[in-house]
Amino acid sequence: MTFDYDLFVIGGGSGGVRAARVAAGETGAKVALAEEDRYGGTCVIRGCVPKKLMVFASEFGRLSADAAGYGWDIPEGRFDWMAFRTRLHAELDRLEGIYRRLLAGAGVETFDARATLVDAHTVQLSSGETKTAKHILVATGGHPTLPEVEGAELAITSNDIFHLDALPERILIVGGGFIACEFACILSGMGVQVTQFYRGEQILRGFDDEARTLVAEEMRRKGVDLRVNTNAVKLEQDGDAIRVTDTEGGVQTFGKVLFATGRAPNTRGLGFEALGVALKANGAVVVDEYSQTAVPSIYAIGDVTDRWNLTPVAIREGMAFVDTVFRGKPTPVDHELIPSAVFTQPELGTVGVTEAAAGEPVEIYSTTFRPMQTAFIGSEDRVLMKLVVSKATRRVLGCHIVAPNAGEMIQLAGIAVKMGATKEDFDRTVAVHPTMSEEIVTMRTSVRSA
The missing domain is CATH 3.50.50.60 (FAD/NAD(P)-binding domain)
Incomplete structure (x- = not known):
């Protein structure tokens, strides 16, 4: 059977775009992608990127008070939401343009339309067109939901x-x-x-x-x-x-x-049930370790599968899909020891198991303290550095940081934890002084066993 494309991707978020452009640009596959809204998906348009820019904007509110403690006389400012919002939307437009150019540069044909599944190899576009593909990849993401509360x-x-x-x-x-x-x-x-x-x-x-x-x-x-x-x-x-x-x-x-x-996967009305693609109770697409559904030609990645709902994970799943389907290298998705960060103030960075979920006898190394930068001006800000260590193997099973820029720290700590570093490996590492993160390698005595 002859198909219009080797791959048709439904969804123009980070995972779908990465899979489409790598399949087209690096393996020579003929690829198309349909997106009914804006390219970039949740992360770029209504998630990670605009949220992090709002985090940056919000942190300047303390600037004048903190600076005064260091001898600076900076007048207290006023936050102009509309000035920020205008610049924010311009930045999101710029990023969406980059996504479109990356797809075009890789030779991916794009459709600004909603795509639904007709059969194992066919999609129907809201523009009225019907397209066929040897493989279909669903990367439609998720959306926030409202609870059943009156009003x-x-x-x-x-x-x-x-x-x-x-x-x-x-x-x-x-x-x-x-x-x-x-x-x-x-x-x-x-x-x-x-x-x-x-x-x-x-x-x-x-x-x-x-x-x-x-x-x-x-x-x-x-x-x-x-x-x-x-x-x-x-x-x-x-x-x-x-x-x-x-x-x-x-x-x-x-x-x-x-x-x-809460959030829910974007699967409603896509036609999964009629094709025999299994869905979880919350609507998420059921896939195997290779992101393949019960219909062999249909795959799904990212938030629509409700596995690890993180942008870098969706991108990794997209790359594993390309390796499996277009490079002949079956590659299961690795969901073990994924670092992540919560951009509260202070941030929370984490990788590995928590103390409560260790599942084996562990030793806990933990310290909280007032960091130098804010302690100097009399602030009560506190930070946390914590390691969960296996008693049997001495491997660091989990690392948890609550501190400014914890997301930056946990990225690097995540490498060590992923590699299987032991507590003694951490101990042998010379501290960078004076920093908050040096406490990760200077905690010598466990505070408790669990």
């Missing part, structure tokens, strides 16, 4: 935050995951009065208990009204504001309410 339609999600015409004076953020916590810190740093509800005992479930406790303490100390064991049960319009009733019976009004309570 939830009055709230916004993380997709909307970058398009606000003005920042509210007060905002309620509902959720305790990394998206909720990051935006709580961002908006607080931009001068918004932030209240955060989380229904559980502590924010950042799944992260190391000691690390998430310190993040929560620092968020409260810096002005976030963080309330655990609390949830919103009803939202009502109150003039230009939103009146919120919580599980404790309290009633407050806010300029905006942001729900960051």
